[in-house]
Amino acid sequence: MGNTVLTRGAAASQNTKxxxxxxxxxxxxxxxxxxxxxxxxxxxxxxxxxxxxYLDTGALYRTLxxxxxxxxxxxxxxxxxxxxxxxVGVNIVYHxxxxxxxxxxxxxxxxxxxPEVSMAASAVSAIPFVRQKLLGLQRGIAEQSSVILDGRxxxxxxxxxxxxxxxxxxxxxxxxxxxxxxxxxxGQAVTYEAVLSDVITRDRNxxxxxxxxxxxxxxxxxxxSDDMTAQEVADYICAAVNGD
Ligand code: DC
Numbered sequence: 001m002g003n004t005v006l007t008r009g010a011a012a013s014q015n016t017k018x019x020x021x022x023x024x025x026x027x028x029x030x031x032x033x034x035x036x037x038x039x040x041x042x043x044x045x046x047x048x049x050x051x052x053x054y055l056d057t058g059a060l061y062r063t064l065x066x067x068x069x070x071x072x073x074x075x076x077x078x079x080x081x082x083x084x085x086x087x088v089g090v091n092i093v094y095h096x097x098x099x100x101x102x103x104x105x106x107x108x109x110x111x112x113x114x115p116e117v118s119m120a121a122s123a124v125s126a127i128p129f130v131r132q133k134l135l136g137l138q139r140g141i142a143e144q145s146s147v148i149l150d151g152r153x154x155x156x157x158x159x160x161x162x163x164x165x166x167x168x169x170x171x172x173x174x175x176x177x178x179x180x181x182x183x184x185x186x187g188q189a190v191t192y193e194a195v196l197s198d199v200i201t202r203d204r205n206x207x208x209x210x211x212x213x214x215x216x217x218x219x220x221x222x223x224x225s226d227d228m229t230a231q232e233v234a235d236y237i238c239a240a241v242n243g244d
Contacts, residue, residue: 029148029241030155033168034214035118035202036175038230039150042168045234046148047097050241055092055141056099057151057158058121060134062112063090063101065120075123082129090137115183115190115198122202125152126209152206155217164241165220168233174226175199 029046031039040056047054064085068075073084091102100109111117124130131153138158141147149158155165170178176196183190206214216222221240225233 026146027164027241028142028146028159028162029164029166029237030159030162030217030220031148031150031166031168031237032152032154032156032214032216032220033150034152034175034199034206035122036179036199037168037170038178038225038233039168041230042233042237043148043150045230046237046241049234049238050146050148052146052148053094053141053144054097054099055138055147055149057134057138057149057154059099059101059109059112060090060092060137061121061125061130062117063103063108064088064130064133065122065124066108066112066117067103068124069116069120075120078127078129081124081127085124085130085133090134092137092141113186114188115194118198118202122205126205126211128211131212152214153212155220156215157212160217164237165217166237166240167216167220167222168225169222170225172196172199172203 029052031043031046033039035058040058043054043056046052064081065075067088068081068084071084073080075081089102089104093100093102100107101112102108112121135158138149138151138154142149142159149162151158155162155167173196176192176199179199180190180192180195183195203214223233223236228236
């Protein structure tokens with residue numbers, strides 16, 4: 001693990017209660033951090049190892065951003081966004097542990113991974129109505145079974161009482177490189193410079209917005225992942241949850 005773990009928060013001491021592991025109970029893992037830190041890759045690995053549900057909350061914001069773009073709505077116009085999405089039914093469906101997002105009956109899962117939708121998601125996620133609309137859905141899933149949720153405000157707002165909280169980050173250069181590799185592997189025509197610029201813009205949007213900004217919860221463990229593989233980060237989280 002080297003010196004990659006910068007901060008150890010109070011979550012670490014909550015792994016056991018009276019010396020008894022809590023793994024038999026329902027528990028929640030909050031995994032927050034900026035875009036491109038590898039949260040979804042790590043969360044999938046953790047969910048598989050611990051046999052718990054994974055919820056990619058960014059996909060929910062992406063879905064509402066996508067719906068706005070599809071309807072030609074200006075994603076920076078709070079009133080117009082609210083009007084556009086207020087009656088849209090958003091649902092999560094799992095097939096073999098893989099999450100799909102359904103918006104008014106349309107499976108949008110493969111349509112929400114473009115740079116345009118990333119920026120739209122970042123814009124609409126600053127609108128209080130949007131955050132409120134998605135809050136109950138996220139909490140409802142966390143009530144049903146043990147979960148790992150990845151996002152920006154899971155440890156601070158969505159699940160402030162989550163048993164385990166982690167804040168996964170990496171330098172902007174490293175995150176842009178990972179995102180660039182991911183997009184080009186999917187055949188998308190992007191330049192590294194454009195991806196880096198998007199990462200920096202989204203960091204600024206996500207951490208400076210008035211409502212539920214991207215922020216490490218005081219009791220979250222911070223993991224700086226520049227020199228770690230996703231598997232190493234996942235192993236670290238699983239070990240913390242298992243009280244190893
Ligand atoms: O994790 P992601 O890149 O798929 O998220 C897309 C956008 O959604 C991100 O720029 C900020 C927003 N988001 C948020 O505000 N809160 C969350 N819990 C998850 C994502």
